[in-house]
Amino acid sequence: MTSVLEGRELVVLREGRRILDGASILIAPGEAVAIEGPSGSGKSTLARALATLVEVDAGTVLFDGQDAREIAPTEFRTRVAFLAQQPAMFAGTVRANLGAGPALHGKSLGDSQARELIVAVGLDESILPREARTLSGGEKQRVALARALANAPEVLILDEPTAALDPDAGERIVALLRALSARGLSLVMVTHVEAHARALGGTRYRCERGRLFAPAAGGLATAVLPS
Amino acid sequence: MSYVHITLPRLLLSLGLIAVAIALSRRSRLGLEGDLVWGALRGAAQLIAIGYVLLLLFNHEHPAWVLLLLAVMLIAAAATSARRVEHGPPRRVLFPRALAAIGAGALVALVPVFAAVVPLHPWYEARYLVPISGMMLSNAMNVVALVFERIFASTSSEADQVEALLALGATPRQALEPQVRATLRAALLPTINGLLTVGLVALPGMMTGQIVSGTAPEQAVRYQIVILYQLVAVAAVAGLVAVAFARRLLFTARAQLVLPQAFAPPAAGHR
Numbered sequence: 001m002t003s004v005l006e007g008r009e010l011v012v013l014r015e016g017r018r019i020l021d022g023a024s025i026l027i028a029p030g031e032a033v034a035i036e037g038p039s040g041s042g043k044s045t046l047a048r049a050l051a052t053l054v055e056v057d058a059g060t061v062l063f064d065g066q067d068a069r070e071i072a073p074t075e076f077r078t079r080v081a082f083l084a085q086q087p088a089m090f091a092g093t094v095r096a097n098l099g100a101g102p103a104l105h106g107k108s109l110g111d112s113q114a115r116e117l118i119v120a121v122g123l124d125e126s127i128l129p130r131e132a133r134t135l136s137g138g139e140k141q142r143v144a145l146a147r148a149l150a151n152a153p154e155v156l157i158l159d160e161p162t163a164a165l166d167p168d169a170g171e172r173i174v175a176l177l178r179a180l181s182a183r184g185l186s187l188v189m190v191t192h193v194e195a196h197a198r199a200l201g202g203t204r205y206r207c208e209r210g211r212l213f214a215p216a217a218g219g220l221a222t223a224v225l226p227s
Numbered sequence: 228m229s230y231v232h233i234t235l236p237r238l239l240l241s242l243g244l245i246a247v248a249i250a251l252s253r254r255s256r257l258g259l260e261g262d263l264v265w266g267a268l269r270g271a272a273q274l275i276a277i278g279y280v281l282l283l284l285f286n287h288e289h290p291a292w293v294l295l296l297l298a299v300m301l302i303a304a305a306a307t308s309a310r311r312v313e314h315g316p317p318r319r320v321l322f323p324r325a326l327a328a329i330g331a332g333a334l335v336a337l338v339p340v341f342a343a344v345v346p347l348h349p350w351y352e353a354r355y356l357v358p359i360s361g362m363m364l365s366n367a368m369n370v371v372a373l374v375f376e377r378i379f380a381s382t383s384s385e386a387d388q389v390e391a392l393l394a395l396g397a398t399p400r401q402a403l404e405p406q407v408r409a410t411l412r413a414a415l416l417p418t419i420n421g422l423l424t425v426g427l428v429a430l431p432g433m434m435t436g437q438i439v440s441g442t443a444p445e446q447a448v449r450y451q452i453v454i455l456y457q458l459v460a461v462a463a464v465a466g467l468v469a470v471a472f473a474r475r476l477l478f479t480a481r482a483q484l485v486l487p488q489a490f491a492p493p494a495a496g497h498r
């Protein structure tokens with residue numbers, strides 16, 4: 001099976017604890033993956049390890065079959081986007097935030113692209129001149145999503161995108177992610193809300209004690225994924 | 228030209244100024260009395276000691292002794308700037324970096340000046356080399372301490388922002404740019420303020436000392452101008468070098484942010 005992103009036997013140790021204990025995952029092009037699990041199970045660390053934002057003590061992350069360590073971090077993270085639970089807004093307007101990613105690589109984001117992006121995440125164009133740090137939690141999450149999409153990534157990893165939102169806003173974000181997935185974007189969403197994992201409509205895994213399990217038909221963890 | 232001698236009883240009289248601060252500390256319950264007494268005694272003891280060291284050095288001027296004294300001053304400056312850094316790595320990690328940053332700043336500020344502006348004969352002439360180097364080391368020490376304190380604290384409080392930039396494909400240099408800019412501005416501000424207010428608010432110590440001991444004011448002023456410019460150079464270089472070291476401590480080779488909490492000994496919860 002071809003994969004766009006793969007984690008093989010990932011181990012992350014912190015202060016003697018095995019936060020990730022040999023977790024493996026394979027994401028096919030265009031696939032939507034939900035990783036469920038209770039707090040402290042290691043699912044957020046897995047998401048961050050897949051985004052190469054934390055150092056792994058063992059194991060490998062592969063992008064398009066290539067070891068991530070052989071790809072410059074700046075290039076890898078342009079192609080594999082990561083969104084934190086409560087994404088930080090940079091100082092300035094929403095428009096300036098959207099242009100942040102391309103600007104890092106010496107490019108500029110055109111006004112029409114900015115408008116397309118903001119509409120694609122379900123916001124109105126009138127939000128573009130607003131100060132990004134004054135937005136609501138749900139708006140910030142969408143602006144961060146549009147900001148990440150401005151880099152035209154191939155994979156989007158989201159760490160608990162609905163955790164800080166009210167139920168309605170959370171459901172709207174999941175619907176938006178589902179729409180993005182339908183357009184061919186590969187997605188990894190970490191969540192502790194089973195309904196949101198189900199609503200994403202793709203493959204579901206369960207993270208427990210730093211390991212990843214593939215759910216059986218009944219939705220319970222049964223087997224360790226083969227590496 | 229003669230100057231007013233300070234006799235020992237008159238020197239003791241000046242302790243009254245510390246008594247004023249102690250009385251205010253007690254009245255306002257600041258709890259600083261112990262620090263004030265210790266600071267006053269230690270400061271006086273250090274100055275008396277350096278006075279004797281300088282006397283000894285002037286009478287037996289030898290490059291090895293002059294360099295040894297400068298090395299001791301450099302080590303003391305580095306040890307002072309590397310301590311009490313909250314949110315940052317331990318002292319043993321910061322100390323060698325502080326040493327390099329202060330040393331680099333002092334070298335840039337001192338070597339050209341002693342080579343071309345105030346040429347020394349011999350090159351190790353202690354009565355110029357020691358006090359002027361001392362001023363540079365002291366300024367570099369303050370700048371490096373400020374840089375370490377601020378850069379680790381601001382990265383700690385704004386870690387989500389730094390990581391958001393990394394996640395968009397920023398290099399560590401790009402991701403830390405706002406924190407670096409704020410840190411260097413804060414660290415250089417006292418030196419720049421010194422440039423702006425000199426002569427208006429304060430007559431600097433060296434110039435005052437030279438005038439009191441009989442140097443022509445116009446020469447004392449020229450010395451002071453050179454020293455002010457040296458202070459700017461030492462602050463800029465030491466600050467930039469300290470920032471470069473801090474940046475390397477804050478990121479792994481794979482451009483991952485080492486969260487400043489990871490430097491702290493107590494175990495923090497990880498998800």
